Amino acid sequence: MKITPLGVGGAFTKTNYHNNYIFQLGEKLLLVDAGTTLRTSLTEAGYRYTDIDFVYISHLHFDHVGGLEEMILQRYWNFENGHHVPLKTKIIVHEKLFHSLRTLLSQSLNTNGQVVEDFCQFVILKNEGSMFIEDYTFTVFDTTNAHQEGMISSGFKLGRKDNSLVYTSDIKRLEQANLISHVDDSTVAIFQDVSFTTNGAHATLDEVLNYYPAQLHEKIYAMHYNDNITEFEEFIQQANIQLVKRGKIIEFK
Template sequence: MNLIPLGVGGAFTSRFYHNNYIAEIGTKKLLIDAGTTLRTSIKKAGYSYLDIDAVWISHLHSDHVGGLEELIFQRYWHLKNDIHHPMKTHIFVHQTIYPLLRQLLSFPLENGGATVDDFCDFTVVGDEEHINFEGLQLHIFDTSNTHIQGMASSGVFIRGPLGNVLFSSDVKDLQGANLMRFINTDTVAIFQDTSFTSNGAHALFSDILAYYPKEVQSKIYAMHYNDPIEDYVAAIEQAGIQYVKEREAMTFTLN
């Protein structure tokens, strides 16, 4: 699996693009979240909306879903030789988020007699289900109330026969999210949103070091971090963890 960070920043970043990714798995490309900076970040990374085979949406903050409407429209209204060749967008989503996402999309999409289903196909899953995607299993799990109280959210655990990767999405309450239940000797990477300043929505760097055992901290990739990341690189390196860099691809052998 090749993982390309389209961006690494948070909702209010003025330096980076939003914390969205493309996972190249086999012959297919999975877009991990679709923030408002997607229209620029996806082109900067050398991709287009038409390259995407499926999208996973973790939650409904604008830095994770604000660019989804444009992606859907651009794919649907795709022209080839001036002929309309509509491409529906396949969306993976947890069952707690699905009705909210569908309602959100209904406002721009449901007009002129059209419905959301004219533009999108959904795969809706619960915690005990998984999606088979090019030889890997995608387990989308509920993290509601652990990012912000009262907000539906989810993470994804990507598992193959040779290894697995955990993607936390946005989490403040690490204990409540119970992320360690996914970590085992086959884990090759833990993508964890990391804040270096006090806030009400994301785990602090110190909280992350306290939560994850020392023996797995070298597998942590800090993401969704503060703009002046250079101020914290020494602390990151001293702790032995890593941090994601915008458009710097990573390769993990999972199958």
């Protein structure tokens, strides 16, 4: 499993791009979220829209879905040797979020007699539902109301039998989301939303460290953080956690 952080920053980042990722799973590429900085971050990482096999959308904040429409249209209006070769975008989404996401996309894609399904293929997963990408199991879990009250959201677990990771997406109420229930002996990493300042929608470092047992701290990969991260380097070192950095590839065998 090879992970390329396209960005690691929060919604209003100026330097770190939005918290979006490319997961290389065998021969398949999974894009995790598609924020408005995607048009820049994807190219800088050496990828094209047409390279992506699946995209997972965790929730509908602009830094996670604002670049999805452009990606869908760029793939649909794909030309090879002068011929139109449309590529449907396969979107993995939790069943709770499907109708809201489809409605959002329909506002621009339902034109000239076409509908969303002409451009997209939805892979709708029930809570705790799974699918295979190559020989990796991808399982979604519901985090609705745990990021912001009234916000439908989800995270996922991804991996093989003896090697998996947990991806929280944006989260504030850790206990309500029961994230620890998705951690087991196979877990090698917890990609965890961490804010280094007081925040009403994202878990702070203290909240994260207090929630997870100390023996799991070294497995925590902090993401979706503030631009001014240099101010908190000492605290990060003391916490014994990993810091995900834009463009720095992470690999798990």
